[in-house]
Amino acid sequence: MTEVEIITIGDELLIGQVVDTNSAFMAEKLNQAGFDIRWKTTVGDIKKDITDALKLAFSRASIILVTGGLGPTNDDITKHTLCDFFNTKLVFDAETLKTVEEVVGQSGRQLNELTRSQAFVPQNCTVIQNRVGTAPVTWFEHDGKILVSMPGVPYEMKWAMENEIIPRLKERFSDTGAILHRSFWVKNYSESMLAQKLTQFEESLSDFVKLAYLPTSGVIRLRLTGKHSDALFIQSVINAESEKLKSILGEDIFSDTDDSLEVSLHKTLISKRLTLSVAESCTGGKLASLFTAQAGSSQYFQGGVVSYSNEAKINMLGVKSETLENYGAVSQEVVEQMAAGVCEKFQTDCAIAVSGVAGPSGGTPEKPVGTVWIAISFNKKIVSQQFLFTKNRETNILRSCNNGIRMLMEAIGK
Amino acid sequence: MTEVEIITIGDELLIGQVVDTNSAFMAEKLNQAGFDIRWKTTVGDIKKDITDALKLAFSRASIILVTGGLGPTNDDITKHTLCDFFNTKLVFDAETLKTVEEVVGQSGRQLNELTRSQAFVPQNCTVIQNRVGTAPVTWFEHDGKILVSMPGVPYEMKWAMENEIIPRLKERFSDTGAILHRSFWVKNYSESMLAQKLTQFEESLSDFVKLAYLPTSGVIRLRLTGKHSDALFIQSVINAESEKLKSILGEDIFSDTDDSLEVSLHKTLISKRLTLSVAESCTGGKLASLFTAQAGSSQYFQGGVVSYSNEAKINMLGVKSETLENYGAVSQEVVEQMAAGVCEKFQTDCAIAVSGVAGPSGGTPEKPVGTVWIAISFNKKIVSQQFLFTKNRETNILRSCNNGIRMLMEAIGK
Numbered sequence: 136m137t138e139v140e141i142i143t144i145g146d147e148l149l150i151g152q153v154v155d156t157n158s159a160f161m162a163e164k165l166n167q168a169g170f171d172i173r174w175k176t177t178v179g180d181i182k183k184d185i186t187d188a189l190k191l192a193f194s195r196a197s198i199i200l201v202t203g204g205l206g207p208t209n210d211d212i213t214k215h216t217l218c219d220f221f222n223t224k225l226v227f228d229a230e231t232l233k234t235v236e237e238v239v240g241q242s243g244r245q246l247n248e249l250t251r252s253q254a255f256v257p258q259n260c261t262v263i264q265n266r267v268g269t270a271p272v273t274w275f276e277h278d279g280k281i282l283v284s285m286p287g288v289p290y291e292m293k294w295a296m297e298n299e300i301i302p303r304l305k306e307r308f309s310d311t312g313a314i315l316h317r318s319f320w321v322k323n324y325s326e327s328m329l330a331q332k333l334t335q336f337e338e339s340l341s342d343f344v345k346l347a348y349l350p351t352s353g354v355i356r357l358r359l360t361g362k363h364s365d366a367l368f369i370q371s372v373i374n375a376e377s378e379k380l381k382s383i384l385g386e387d388i389f390s391d392t393d394d395s396l397e398v399s400l401h402k403t404l405i406s407k408r409l410t411l412s413v414a415e416s417c418t419g420g421k422l423a424s425l426f427t428a429q430a431g432s433s434q435y436f437q438g439g440v441v442s443y444s445n446e447a448k449i450n451m452l453g454v455k456s457e458t459l460e461n462y463g464a465v466s467q468e469v470v471e472q473m474a475a476g477v478c479e480k481f482q483t484d485c486a487i488a489v490s491g492v493a494g495p496s497g498g499t500p501e502k503p504v505g506t507v508w509i510a511i512s513f514n515k516k517i518v519s520q521q522f523l524f525t526k527n528r529e530t531n532i533l534r535s536c537n538n539g540i541r542m543l544m545e546a547i548g549k
Numbered sequence: 550m551t552e553v554e555i556i557t558i559g560d561e562l563l564i565g566q567v568v569d570t571n572s573a574f575m576a577e578k579l580n581q582a583g584f585d586i587r588w589k590t591t592v593g594d595i596k597k598d599i600t601d602a603l604k605l606a607f608s609r610a611s612i613i614l615v616t617g618g619l620g621p622t623n624d625d626i627t628k629h630t631l632c633d634f635f636n637t638k639l640v641f642d643a644e645t646l647k648t649v650e651e652v653v654g655q656s657g658r659q660l661n662e663l664t665r666s667q668a669f670v671p672q673n674c675t676v677i678q679n680r681v682g683t684a685p686v687t688w689f690e691h692d693g694k695i696l697v698s699m700p701g702v703p704y705e706m707k708w709a710m711e712n713e714i715i716p717r718l719k720e721r722f723s724d725t726g727a728i729l730h731r732s733f734w735v736k737n738y739s740e741s742m743l744a745q746k747l748t749q750f751e752e753s754l755s756d757f758v759k760l761a762y763l764p765t766s767g768v769i770r771l772r773l774t775g776k777h778s779d780a781l782f783i784q785s786v787i788n789a790e791s792e793k794l795k796s797i798l799g800e801d802i803f804s805d806t807d808d809s810l811e812v813s814l815h816k817t818l819i820s821k822r823l824t825l826s827v828a829e830s831c832t833g834g835k836l837a838s839l840f841t842a843q844a845g846s847s848q849y850f851q852g853g854v855v856s857y858s859n860e861a862k863i864n865m866l867g868v869k870s871e872t873l874e875n876y877g878a879v880s881q882e883v884v885e886q887m888a889a890g891v892c893e894k895f896q897t898d899c900a901i902a903v904s905g906v907a908g909p910s911g912g913t914p915e916k917p918v919g920t921v922w923i924a925i926s927f928n929k930k931i932v933s934q935q936f937l938f939t940k941n942r943e944t945n946i947l948r949s950c951n952n953g954i955r956m957l958m959e960a961i962g963k
Contacts, residue, residue, distance in 0.1 A: 147763050149586045150730070151577025152772070154570050158591075163565025172563045173598060175591035177572075180761075184587060191605075208744040208762045209751055249741040267940065269741075288764075290941035316564070327663040327683075330622040337623055347594075348622045349561055350702075358566075413834075413855075419841020420827075420834035423855045427833020430909050430942055438861035440854055441827075441837045447852035447895060451865065481861060495844050526681070527704035528844055 137308045139165055140174040140196035142188050144203035144213055145287055149179045157202050157292050164296050168305055169314055170198065171362070180204055185216045189282070197280050198304065203287030205270035207249040214273075217284055218257050221275055225255040231271050234264040267294045274303070281307070313366035315373045319357040319380060320390040322541065326350050329357070336383060343369070344376060353524070353534035354389075354396070354541055389545055396540045397425040403547060404435040404485070411543075412481035413439035414452055414473040416464065417491040417507060422536045437481040442473065452476035465490050465502050467510075471517050474510040485547070486512040487539040491522075493531045505531055509539045513546040551722045553579055554588040554610035556602050558617035558627055559701055563593050571616050571706050578710050582719055583728055584612065585776070594618055599630045603696070611694050612718065617701030619684035621663040628687075631698055632671050635689055639669040645685050648678040681708045688717070695721070727780035729787045733771040733794060734804040736955065740764050743771075750797060757783070758790060767938070767948035768810070768955055803959055810954045811839040817961055818849040818899070825957075826895035827853035828866055828887040830878065831905035831921060836950045851895040856887065866890035879904050879916050881924075885931050888924040899961070900926040901953040907942045919945055923953045927960040 141161055147153040155177065162172045174196065178184035185204070192199040204213030218224055232254035239246045253269045256262050263272035268291035275282040281304070285295045321329060326348050330337075337346050343363050349356040359376055363369035381388060392399045404411055413422050423439040426432045440451045445464060448454040453476040454469055462468045473488035491507025498504035504526050510519035522538060524531045555575055561567040569591065576586045588610065592598040599618070606613040618627030632638055646668035653660050667683045670676050677686035682705035689696040695718070699709045735743060740762050744751075751760050757777050763770040773790055777783035795802060806813045818825055827836050837853040840846045854865045859878055862868040867890040868883055876882045887902035905921030912918035918940050924933035936952060938945045 146761055149576055150580040151573040154573040156568050159565040159568040162563055166564040177589035207741045210761050247741055249744050290944045327621045327661055330663050347560055347624050420837025423834025424838050436857050438855045438857040441852045443850050443852040530704050
């Protein structure tokens with residue numbers, strides 16, 4: 136298995152100003168392509184720290200992917216540090232200048248001296264033109280190992296990974312063997328209850344098959360992973376273990392896709408030509424945003440109402456004011472009216488409605504922080520359920536979203 | 550300066566299934582407390598890799614904070630690995646069992662054998678009780694250095710950092726000197742244009758003051774950082790440099806808070822007792838979710854409409870169908886009607902409305918992917934602006950949110 140290290144560079148990552156979403160994206164793509172990511176290292180824009188990280192990575196990994204520190208400003212030093220590390224110098228590259236001019240021109244801007252400096256590249260590398268930004272991607276080969284340096288701007292990095300780096304790595308390492316994952320989404324279990332249930336199953340697994348428990352907010356994803364040089368063999372092993380798992384857990388496995396819950400529902404709604412709307416109180420737009428983050432969601436997603444205030448529930452969703460008075464906003468009666476109301480207003484086949492106490496304040500003895508009512512509507516039938524999540528606002532929002540999606544997935548079926 | 554390394558452990562971080570938000574949170578809190586985070590390392594649930602990471606961290610950092618791998622299931626091996634690393638063994642701890650029983654009891658569950666095993670802790674450490682989860686936090690002192698192991702579940706980690714670890718570290722390292730940050734939010738510049746403008750200013754900075762360019766989606770945050778043993782001295786230096794920056798950039802600095810844009814507007818709306826609603830097309834709920842993620846947002850946020858379809862724009866926001874026919878959904882006329890409509894429907898003082906082509910499809914020659922119209926309403930006055938962002942959906946959504954927030958911040962003033 137070809138082992139990879141990801142090095143992310145930037146002071147902003149070390150003071151917590153920016154969450155490193157890049158390395159997760161890179162890891163996912165690499166993993167799907169059969170590469171094994173073993174280390175991730177983050178250092179600041181400090182020459183010594185970058186150099187030390189490079190040395191360590193070369194001592195242990197076959198492929199080193201570096202992001203960040205390629206901006207035109209003085210605080211970005213990755214390019215110069217790589218030159219020193221590989222004992223080379225910067226040279227002017229006409230093709231890179233042409234690409235930079237094109238990219239800058241597309242946004243209607245003029246090229247200035249600083250941006251022009253992006254056309255200076257290390258002498259002993261392969262330059263990969265960046266079609267969506269001004270910092271070129273550079274590819275070094277050294278001691279039979281590969282280092283690729285790419286921009287830290289997420290969509291430039293994504294473009295480079297998908298269009299250039301992954302295809303080139305696949306060609307270069309065509310004999311990487313296979314990594315297979317299979318996911319199972321489980322309801323009705325806590326992590327430890329599930330682990331007890333699966334003790335025997337786990338003990339029976341071969342060395343090259345691993346079972347992981349991934350409690351995402353509100354449900355558990357089980358992941359079987361097999362790594363082996365023989366792709367066909369590992370596929371048959373994973374298939375057999377998957378069948379065993381399914382027979383042990385039965386109906387409590389509500390989905391067996393590797394997709395996230397929202398992507399899974401997104402695909403189902405498109406394939407079944409169903410439309411969706413959402414009525415959100417405590418999730419505050421998060422549920423809608425999970426769907427609309429997906430390209431193509433306009434095929435089914437008609438819209439939603441974030442009804443934070445009681446007035447909004449009445450005026451925008453047709454919830455009855457007596458119901459709000461008698462039962463309170465966080466109640467079965469209100470959340471069911473929200474689901475029916477949003478379906479009606481947006482004329483959709485399905486709806487998800489959520490009303491709860493996200494916290495940290497707003498709880499009462501009867502309805503403590505973490506109390507959430509969720510209703511789904513499908514085929515004019517409404518199903519609702521009460522939950523008691525945590526004291527944490529962010530967690531409560533995410534668990535509400537995930538459980539609403541799960542409830543609708545179960546109602547629609549496969 | 551006391552240097553810190555963060556080690557995050559978990560296979561899910563190396564296959565990209567989970568984005569590591571923990572280390573950003575930890576880094577932010579540590580940084581605010583005056584600690585210098587120099588390295589972040591991520592390894593999988595592999596004993597050799599964890600041990601190597603621990604050895605390296607002990608060779609360079611004074612404080613090592615470890616998250617993850619503390620679940621009760623077999624794939625979690627951090628506790629056993631720490632025992633071997635520190636040459637100690639697990640012992641039963643009655644107080645930990647009591648805490649675990651309390652925590653499990655609160656969620657109405659029964660304690661099972663697996664969860665009970667959380668009461669076994671390394672012998673030579675200080676146990677810090679976890680009041681919000683079942684895995685205790687363990688604190689080791691070794692060669693004058695400190696290692697703290699905490700759960701990877703985000704809200705348990707956050708609880709432990711805020712309530713136990715940061716206070717204890719501050720007490721232990723009371724002479725850590727000072728790190729000061731000052732942020733400036735700049736509009737109307739690209740990163741390279743801004744760097745040219747600030748060349749002289751940058752060259753004049755002392756060694757212990759650093760200027761960083763942090764282009765967040767759609768605007769640039771400049772960050773001045775000063776590190777020095779003398780807290781008063783560094784404060785006066787940073788104050789003086791801040792004044793210089795302000796006089797160079799003038800009106801193009803639209804905010805000078807260290808908060809994110811949404812937190813800054815959140816605070817302004819609360820302090821000025823203004824209410825807000827949002828009308829979202831291409832941002833699809835993301836804008837609402839940025840506000841509602843903040844505790845206390847119900848003080849000003851009344852709600853919003855995600856009007857993905859044209860029908861929703863007409864029925865839920867009162868946009869005129871002739872306007873949609875004549876100008877199209879992505880137009881000044883429509884977005885201004887959306888802003889006026891949502892203000893009216895939710896009876897709010899302010900509103901932000903967004904309509905655009907997020908992509909990757911849906912673009913036309915006149916309105917390519919990335920075209921976004923944003924309108925804000927304040928004091929019954931509507932201001933709108935057109936943008937041409939990128940080809941990337943995620944980036945377009947974020948830039949739209951940030952620019953909508955910026956426009957309203959500017960309209961409201963300080």
